[in-house]
Amino acid sequence: MPIKKFRPITPGRRSMTVDTYEDITKTTPEKSLLVKRKHFAGRNSYGRITMRHKGGGNRTFIRMVDFRRDKLNVPAKVAAIEYDPNRTTRLCLLHYVDGEKRYIVAPDGIKVGDMIVSGENADIKIGNALPIRSIPVGTVIHCVELKKGSGAKLGRTAGSSVIIMAKEGEYAHLKLPSGEIRLVDINCIGVIGQVGNLDHENISIGKAGRNRWKGIRPTVRGIAMNPCDHPHGSQVNHAKGGNHPVSFSNVPTKGYKTRSNKATDRFIVKRRR
Secondary structure (H helix, E strand, O other), X not given: OOEEEOOOOOHHHHOOEEEOOOOOOOOOOOHHHEEEOOOOOOEOOOOOEOOOOEOOOOOOEEEOEOOOOOOEOOOEEEEEEEEOOOOOOEEEEEEEOOOOEEEEEOEOOOOOOOEEOEOOOOOOOOOOXXXXXXXXXXXXXXXXXXXXXXXXXXXOXXXXXXXXXXXXXXXXXEEOOOOOEEEEEOOOEEEEOOEOOHHHHHOOOOOHHHHHXXXXXXXXXXXXXXXXXXXXXXXXXXXXXXXXXEOOOOOEOOOOOOOOOHHXXXXXXXXXX
């Protein structure tokens, strides 16, 4: 995926880079796989803001992506590679031989016309989905389930991949993109290959307006606020008063552990840090 740069004729253009979208083969989405998306601007059912800095942005539709890959032993043809405004990856439109259409996350290297299939006896080929027990150790996979039948949770963003390090009994050791090594049931489904759109991390926003298109509103520093608006707020010299950094809701932001799911700690072999 090539990246396009601009002549620095304005401050916003100086550092801006954009995607050329050369890998996209279809510009109109499949209407049968679209769902309307409601925008709440970070507000809950009571109208109170629970997620700050959200609002506005272009109106988008949700693409119904198949993360379960539960259509077993039915071949599908890659009909198109499409853009998804709600995620960093591309989508593949699959036409199954029985007439059904589905979206999946597009792996790197897949092309229009390729045939892919899901099932325990599928070949080790890019785009095929298999249980981890049927995939050799050392294979690069993506869209991995945490629980059998729950749908893919790991390795779904652009350029991410998961490596099968080892298999012991009912569990496999997977190295995640963060560097964490985790135990996952060998009956969970994984897709062969790495997620596409590898150059997404090289794109520079360049100007604030591009974030506004995404529905991201400006973030004001707490130290620039009044004391009644933020714990860092001060009316004298923008000083924090010697307090440790905290969030808007007075939660420590540096070195404070927020993980509280102790039930799954036993599945973590090596932490990401």
